Amino acid sequence: MxxxxxxxxxxxxxxxxxxxxxxxxxxxxxxxxxxxxxxxxxxxxxxxxxxxxxxxxxxxxxxxxxxxxxxxxxxxxxxxxxxxxxxxxxxxxxxxxxxxxxxxxxxxxxxxxxxxxxxxxxxxxxxxxxxxxxxxxxxxxxxxxxxxxxxxxxxxxxxxxxxxxxxxxxxxxxxxxxxxxxxxxxxxxxxxxxxxxxxxxxLRASRISVDELHALMEAEAPPLLIDVRSAPNREQDPWRIPGASTPEPDVLELALADLPRDRTVVLYCACPNEISAAQMAQRMRALGFSDVRPLLGGLDAWRASGRDLLPLDALDDTPDDAPAVPLVVAPPPGSRVEA
Incomplete structure (x- = not known):
């Protein structure tokens, strides 16, 4: 034709x-x-x-x-x-x-x-x-x-x-x-x-389920939990999993500089197939972290399981002696991205 x-x-x-x-x-x-x-x-x-x-x-x-x-x-x-x-x-x-x-x-x-x-x-x-x-x-x-x-x-x-x-x-x-x-x-x-x-x-070989993450969070040595969503995404959905920090990708190396490289790290996003978390996991492995795992289903799976969420700007009861990643809070809901 x-x-x-x-x-x-x-x-x-x-x-x-x-x-x-x-x-x-x-x-x-x-x-x-x-x-x-x-x-x-x-x-x-x-x-x-x-x-x-x-x-x-x-x-x-x-x-x-x-x-x-x-x-x-x-x-x-x-x-x-x-x-x-x-x-x-x-x-x-x-x-x-x-x-x-x-x-x-x-x-x-x-x-x-x-x-x-x-x-x-x-x-x-x-x-x-x-x-x-x-x-x-x-x-x-x-x-x-x-x-x-x-x-x-x-x-x-x-x-x-x-x-x-x-x-x-x-x-x-x-x-x-x-x-x-x-x-x-x-x-x-x-x-x-x-x-x-x-x-x-x-990606499938390294993901962790919501139930597995919850069990790790209840353990004596909980994993480092990082929210890798972008600022516009967090603006649309200003909630996070308790204990999660949100370092910006541009300062990731600085934020993680003092953390032990053998610590378990769990990353989550709100994207299909956890692609953003997988890409960040690759970047962290290149920085020397040996156990980095994306959360299966990301924030949506955690929410669907009925477990607690915290507002991005809320403080949670992280132990005083736990290593921390600087928390970068997203803009408040309703703010606009500069065009």
């Missing part, structure tokens, strides 16, 4: 579908579609019109998809990020990184988000849940989508000869354009699935 369409119709259609699909969180190879669309226009009498139509269609599709997630983030908050992690093949690995980028750069992150793998679709709902005005979101998002689409089309125009040679070789081998699209999509998805499964296999 794809082979029967003329380039004038196919190029804008393919670019718009891929850009909008990626904006909605689907695992589609956007850049190859833009490169193909840019290469198709080279040498044609209507090259300018074709490029303009492709650019407009792709930008409109990308912005439409982003607007959906912006409005969802504004209404549903961090629950949207959990949905994205289920839709996408690797989105859960970049939620923490996006929160950190957004806390530092605000809505300006949308200008470059698409150039950093996995960042765009999470940063968009982050602008919504941070209450960035729609007009501001639209201006930055349109600029970011335009840069991404324009860069892909320009790259396709520069590589037009190589793209044509590749398509000709595939056609001689009996593979049409439809087959090429399906092949690229299959390789793209397979690579993402493989990376995700490798990370999850390593």
């Amino acid at each position: 794809l082979d029967a369409l003329s380039p004038t119709i196919l190029a804008p259609l393919l670019a718009a579908l891929c850009v909008s699909g990626a904006a909605l969180g689907l695992p589609v190879p956007t850049m190859p579609a833009l490169i193909y669309a840019g290469s198709v226009a080279v040498g044609r009498a209507d090259a300018a019109a074709l490029l303009a139509a492709t650019f407009a269609a792709a930008v409109a599709g990308g912005f439409a998809g982003d607007a959906v997630w912006y409005l969802a983030g504004r209404r549903y908050g961090f629950r949207v990020l959990r949905v994205l992690c289920r839709l996408s093949l690797s989105r859960d690995t970049c939620v923490r990184r996006t929160e950190t980028f957004f806390a530092r750069r605000g809505v300006r992150i949308l200008l470059v988000a698409r150039f950093l793998p996995g960042l765009a679709v999470v940063s968009v709902p982050m602008t919504g849940l941070s209450r960035v005005p729609f007009r501001r979101f639209a201006a930055h998002d349109l600029a970011g989508v335009s840069l991404w689409v324009g860069g892909g089309l320009a790259l396709g125009a520069l590589l037009a000869g190589q793209v044509d040679a590749l398509l000709a070789w595939l056609q001689n081998a009996g593979v049409g354009l439809g087959g090429v699209v399906l092949l690229v999509l299959a390789v793209f998805i397979a690579q993402r699935v493989w990376r995700r499964q490798r990370l999850l296999r390593a």
